[in-house]
Amino acid sequence: MPAMARPHGLEYHRSMLPDGIYLHRDEEAIWPASANALLVRDPDGAVLVDVGCGKEEVYLRLKDFLASHGLEIGDVHTVVLTHAHPDHMGAMRYLLEETRPRVLLHPVEAPLAAEPSRLNHTFDMALPLRYGINPFNLEKPDILEYFSNLCPMASADATHIIEPDGELELGRFRFKVVVTPGHANGLVSLFEPESGMLFTADAVGDVVAWYSPSSGGLTGFLEGLDRLAGLPAAFLVPSHGEISGSPSREIARTRERLLRREKKILGELAAGPVSFQELASRVFRNPMIAFFPGPQILRCHLDKLEAEGRVRCRGEEEGWLVEALQGVV
Ligand SMILES: [Zn+2]
Ligand SMILES: [Zn+2]
Numbered sequence: 001m002p003a004m005a006r007p008h009g010l011e012y013h014r015s016m017l018p019d020g021i022y023l024h025r026d027e028e029a030i031w032p033a034s035a036n037a038l039l040v041r042d043p044d045g046a047v048l049v050d051v052g053c054g055k056e057e058v059y060l061r062l063k064d065f066l067a068s069h070g071l072e073i074g075d076v077h078t079v080v081l082t083h084a085h086p087d088h089m090g091a092m093r094y095l096l097e098e099t100r101p102r103v104l105l106h107p108v109e110a111p112l113a114a115e116p117s118r119l120n121h122t123f124d125m126a127l128p129l130r131y132g133i134n135p136f137n138l139e140k141p142d143i144l145e146y147f148s149n150l151c152p153m154a155s156a157d158a159t160h161i162i163e164p165d166g167e168l169e170l171g172r173f174r175f176k177v178v179v180t181p182g183h184a185n186g187l188v189s190l191f192e193p194e195s196g197m198l199f200t201a202d203a204v205g206d207v208v209a210w211y212s213p214s215s216g217g218l219t220g221f222l223e224g225l226d227r228l229a230g231l232p233a234a235f236l237v238p239s240h241g242e243i244s245g246s247p248s249r250e251i252a253r254t255r256e257r258l259l260r261r262e263k264k265i266l267g268e269l270a271a272g273p274v275s276f277q278e279l280a281s282r283v284f285r286n287p288m289i290a291f292f293p294g295p296q297i298l299r300c301h302l303d304k305l306e307a308e309g310r311v312r313c314r315g316e317e318e319g320w321l322v323e324a325l326q327g328v329v
Helices: 009-014 056-068 092-098 110-114 116-122 143-148 217-229 247-268 276-283 287-291 294-307
Strands: 021-024 037-042 045-049 076-080 102-105 167-170 173-179 188-192 197-201 235-238 311-313 321-324
Touching: 037 056, 056 092, 076 092, 076 167, 102 110, 110 116, 116 143, 173 217, 197 247, 217 247, 217 294, 235 247, 247 276, 247 294, 276 287, 276 294, 276 321, 287 294, 294 311
Parallel strands: 045 076, 076 102, 197 235
Antiparallel strands: 021 037, 037 045, 167 173, 173 188, 188 197, 311 321
């Protein structure tokens, strides 16, 4: 009898998904429009976990994906949103024109989805100005404007709340809800114990997602990674990137990248105190990023380092000087 061909590479990883769960990976979209969606089939139709960004062509590709499974948008009876960011829920603007599914969100994400201008607070958009960083002379930086061309946002009202650290029943699956803040206070990862599938949303993926003090900070991010690392996952599905058969390696890689940034910050402080503004421009060489989200990320690191007694940030009158405390670099 001829040996069965073993699936390999991507095909192999896709084969890890349990029967009834399918991954929509929009290969044509580039970051940030590239958020994956999960389809869970059940006898009533379809559940979508995230719907992708608010560009029409992206939405049309989501519909093509559903069609490839013999489904129409009207078959989607439930939408689970991992968090209220434009690349994960922007397509709700089109979807809600065609159908009215149940919409599930974490309780702290629900008000943001209902009124997305509130994201200016969770993204700490005013923070750079506080440190005199305003290279584009903006009166009031606006996150929705920032995303308007890349990946327009939509609003959506939650019809149901996801119970933090509870369970979520979708189709024949029972997912454990794992909240992983840092990038978004109510960022939800989902673990399916039977297959060992860990859907990490933006907590782990190809790129390290940005983080800001009002979204849970670096400490929240690292604690979330601890929670994910504690699960007996067999494979990991990120929102941005491909399926990986090595969940613990992926989680560790994200942690290493975060700590490498911390090391760089401490390295920049080795020669003496530096202003917050100067430090941001040294850590984030790209001027766009040195304005957003660099200062927000830097503030998260300084919050952690200050709490650990490793740096001191001096106040406004001294121009927000940051210094390493002796013997810690
Ligand atoms: Zn996000
Ligand atoms: Zn994302």
